[in-house]
Amino acid sequence: MSLPAGLEAQLPALQIVVPLMAALIAALLRHPRWAWWPATIAGFASCAIALLLAKSAARGEVTIYALGGWIAPFGIEYRIDALNALVLVIINFASLFALVHARRSVAAEIRPERIHWLYCAWMLCLTGLAGMTITGDAFNVFVFLEISSLASYILVASGPKRDALLASFRYLIPGSIGATFFLIGLGLLYMQTGTLNMADIAQRIGEGGTDRTIAAGALFVVIGIGVKAAIFPLHAWLPSAYEQAPSSVAAFLAGASTKVSLYVLMRFIFDIFGIDLAFGALDIDLLLMVLAIASVVAGSLVAVQQEEVKRLLAWSSIAQIGYMTLGMALGNPAGIAASALHLFNHALMKVALFLAIGNFVYRTGSSALGSLVGAGRGMPWTMAAFVVAGMSLVGVPLTAGFVSKWYLLAAALERDLWPIALLILVSSVVAAIYLWRVASAAYEPAPADSPAATIVEAPWTMLAPLLLLALANLWFGVDPSPVLRLAEQAAVQLSVPFESAEIIAPSPLSDTN
Amino acid sequence: MRHNLVLKSAAKITLPFILLFALYVQFHGDYGPGGGFQAGAIFGAGIILYGLVFGTRNSRILMSPGIAPVAAVIGVFLYTGVGIVSMLLGANFLDYDVLAASDVAGQHLGILLVEFGVGLAVMSVMVIFFHAFVATAEEDLESESSAQTEEPSDRRSQADG
Numbered sequence: 001m002s003l004p005a006g007l008e009a010q011l012p013a014l015q016i017v018v019p020l021m022a023a024l025i026a027a028l029l030r031h032p033r034w035a036w037w038p039a040t041i042a043g044f045a046s047c048a049i050a051l052l053l054a055k056s057a058a059r060g061e062v063t064i065y066a067l068g069g070w071i072a073p074f075g076i077e078y079r080i081d082a083l084n085a086l087v088l089v090i091i092n093f094a095s096l097f098a099l100v101h102a103r104r105s106v107a108a109e110i111r112p113e114r115i116h117w118l119y120c121a122w123m124l125c126l127t128g129l130a131g132m133t134i135t136g137d138a139f140n141v142f143v144f145l146e147i148s149s150l151a152s153y154i155l156v157a158s159g160p161k162r163d164a165l166l167a168s169f170r171y172l173i174p175g176s177i178g179a180t181f182f183l184i185g186l187g188l189l190y191m192q193t194g195t196l197n198m199a200d201i202a203q204r205i206g207e208g209g210t211d212r213t214i215a216a217g218a219l220f221v222v223i224g225i226g227v228k229a230a231i232f233p234l235h236a237w238l239p240s241a242y243e244q245a246p247s248s249v250a251a252f253l254a255g256a257s258t259k260v261s262l263y264v265l266m267r268f269i270f271d272i273f274g275i276d277l278a279f280g281a282l283d284i285d286l287l288l289m290v291l292a293i294a295s296v297v298a299g300s301l302v303a304v305q306q307e308e309v310k311r312l313l314a315w316s317s318i319a320q321i322g323y324m325t326l327g328m329a330l331g332n333p334a335g336i337a338a339s340a341l342h343l344f345n346h347a348l349m350k351v352a353l354f355l356a357i358g359n360f361v362y363r364t365g366s367s368a369l370g371s372l373v374g375a376g377r378g379m380p381w382t383m384a385a386f387v388v389a390g391m392s393l394v395g396v397p398l399t400a401g402f403v404s405k406w407y408l409l410a411a412a413l414e415r416d417l418w419p420i421a422l423l424i425l426v427s428s429v430v431a432a433i434y435l436w437r438v439a440s441a442a443y444e445p446a447p448a449d450s451p452a453a454t455i456v457e458a459p460w461t462m463l464a465p466l467l468l469l470a471l472a473n474l475w476f477g478v479d480p481s482p483v484l485r486l487a488e489q490a491a492v493q494l495s496v497p498f499e500s501a502e503i504i505a506p507s508p509l510s511d512t513n
Numbered sequence: 514m515r516h517n518l519v520l521k522s523a524a525k526i527t528l529p530f531i532l533l534f535a536l537y538v539q540f541h542g543d544y545g546p547g548g549g550f551q552a553g554a555i556f557g558a559g560i561i562l563y564g565l566v567f568g569t570r571n572s573r574i575l576m577s578p579g580i581a582p583v584a585a586v587i588g589v590f591l592y593t594g595v596g597i598v599s600m601l602l603g604a605n606f607l608d609y610d611v612l613a614a615s616d617v618a619g620q621h622l623g624i625l626l627v628e629f630g631v632g633l634a635v636m637s638v639m640v641i642f643f644h645a646f647v648a649t650a651e652e653d654l655e656s657e658s659s660a661q662t663e664e665p666s667d668r669r670s671q672a673d674g
Contacts, residue, residue, distance in 0.1 A: 068606065068609070069608035
C-alpha cells in the first residue's frame with residue numbers, strides 16, 4: 001500500500017486530528033445511534049494510521065513532525081519511534097474493538113440523551129491518549145494528559161449506576177493531584193534546563209549534570225505519572241472506576257489508559273532523565289521494583305477475594321501493571337522489551353476479558369460472580385473467549401501472555417533476581433485461581449431461578465470483536481514476531497542516548513533571580 | 514434581587530463596556546496582550562453577570578442551552594478547520610504561512626481565526642457551566658418548595674382519615 005507523499009508526511013498530525021474531528025461530529029449529531037458512526041469510522045482510520053506509522057518505526061526510522069511548521073525546540077514536535085508506535089497501535093485497536101462492541105452495549109446501559117456525549121468524550125479521550133503518546137514535547141504531554149483525564153472522568157461518570165458518580169469523583173481527585181505533581185515536576189525541569197522539548201531536556205541534563213532541582217523534578221514526574229498508571233500505593237481509584245464505567249468503556253480504559261501512562265514513565269526515565277540519573281543517582285529502579293512487587297502481590301491477593309467480576313479484573317489489572325513496571329525497573333534491554341511486549345499482550349487479554357463480561361452484562365444486567373453461574377451453557381462463545389483470554393492472562397503456553405511472561409522471567413534471571421522470577425510464577429498461579437473461580441462458575445449448571453438459566457448468546461456485533469481478540473491472543477502466542485520486533489527495537493532505541501534536536505534553544509536567562 | 518435598583522443600573526451601565534472590552538481583547542490579541550481565551554472568559558463573564566442580575570430566564574434567552582454546546586463545538590471546529598486547511602494547502606498542521614498570499618498575511622489570518630475559535634469555545638463553555646450549576650440549584654429549590662406544599666395536604670388527608 002502506498003500513499004501519496006503529501007498524505008504520508010501528515011500522518012502524525014492526522015493521528016490526533018481524526019479522533020478530534022470525530023468527537024466534534026459526534027457532539028453535533030446529537031443522536032444516540034448516529035453518534036456511533038463518526039467515532040467508529042474515525043476508529044478504523046486512526047488504526048490504519050497507527051499501523052502505517054508502526055511500519056516505518058519497525059524499520060528503525062524515527063518520524064518527526066513539526067507542528068505548525070515551527071522547528072523544535074521552539075515549536076512542538078511529534079516524534080514517533082518504535083516504542084510509541086507500538087503504544088499507538090495498542091490504544092487505537094483497544095478503542096476500535098471496544099467501540100464496535102459499544103454500539104449495542106452502550107445503548108443498553110446508558111440513557112439515550114447522553115449517548116452522543118459519551119462518544120464525544122470517548123474520542124476526546126482517544127485524542128488525548130494518542131497525543132500523550134506521539135508528542136516529543138514534555139509540556140504537550142501534560143496538555144494531552146489533561147484532555148484524556150477529563151474525558152475519562154466523564155466516561156466513568158456516565159456509567160449506569162449512581163455509584164458511577166462517586167467512582168468518577170474518586171478518580172478525579174487523585175487524578176488531578178497526579179497531574180499537578182507532573183506539572184510541578186515539569187516546572188522544575190524547565191527552571192533548570194530552560195526548554196520543554198524532550199530531546200533538548202535530555203541533552204541539557206546530560207551536559208549540565210544533576211542537581212537537587214532536577215532530582216526533585218524527576219521524582220515529581222515519576223509520582224505524578226504513577227497515579228495515572230495506578231502503580232501500587234496510588235492505585236485506589238482504579239477498581240471502582242473500572243467497575244462502575246459502562247462495560248465497553250471499561251474495556252477501552254483497561255486496554256489504553258494505564259498503558260499510555262506507563263509509556264510516558266518509560267520515556268521520561270530512559271530517554272529524558274537517562275538511566276544514569278534515574279537509576280544510578282536517584283535509585284528510582286529500587287523504588288519502582290518495590291512498588292511493582294507490591295502491585296503484583298496486592299493486586300493478585302485482592303483479586304482472589306472479589307465477588308464482582310469487573311472489580312476482579314480491575315484488581316488483576318493492578319497486578320499486571322506491576323509486571324510492566326517490573327520490566328521497566330529491571331532496566332536491562334530484555335526487561336524493557338518484556339515490558340513493552342506486555343503492554344501489548346495485556347491490552348489483548350484485558351480488553352477481551354472486559355468485553356466478555358460486557359456481553360454477559362448485556363444479557364443479564366449484572367456482573368456479580370453469583371449471577372454468572374451457568375452462563376457458559378447459554379453463552380458458549382463468550383465464555384470460550386473468556387477462558388482463552390484468561391489462559392493468556394495466566395500465561396499458559398501458546399497464548400500471548402506466555403510470551404511476555406517468559407521474556408520477563410528471562411530478564412529477571414539475567415540480573416540474577418531469582419526471587420522476582422519466583423514471584424512471577426507464584427502470582428501466575430494466583431491469577432489461575434481467580435480466573436478459575438469465574439470459569440468454573442460459568443460452566444456449572446445454572447440454578448433455575450438465576451438469570452443465567454435462560455440466557456442466550458450475545459448479538460454478533462458484540463461477539464465478533466471478542467472472538468477476534470481471543471484469536472489474537474492465540475495468534476500472538478504462536479507468532480509474536482511483529483510485536484517483538486517493535487518491542488526489541490524500542491529497547492535498543494531507549495538504551496542509546498536520546499537524539500537531540502538540531503537547533504538548541506537559547507540558554508535560560510542567568511538573571512532570573 | 515427583584516428590587517435591587519443600584520445593582521441593575523450598574524450592570525446595565527457596565528455590560529456594554531465589558532462586552533466591548535472582550536471584543537477588543539479578542540481582536541487585538543495578535544498585536545498586544547490578550548487573545549481568545551481571555552476574551553472568551555471576559556465575554557462569558559459578561560453574560561454570567563447579566564444572568565446573575567436579571568435572572569437566568571433572561572440569560573437563557575441570550576444563550577439558549579440548545580445553542581451553547583453547538584457554539585462551543587463550532588469554536589473547536591474553527592480551530593481544527595484552520596489546521597486542516599493548511600494541511601490541504603500542503604503545509605503542516607496549523608502552519609499559517611500558506612493561508613494567504615504572503616507569510617505575514619497568512620500568519621495574521623490564521624491566528625485571528627484560531628483565536629476566534631478559542632474565544633467562542635471558552636465563552637460558550639463558561640455559560641454552559643453557569644447554567645448547569647444554576648439548573649441544579651433551581652431543581653433543589655423546586656423540590657424543597659414542592660415538599661413544603663405537599664406537607665399541609667398530607668396533614669389534611671390524615672385529618673380527614
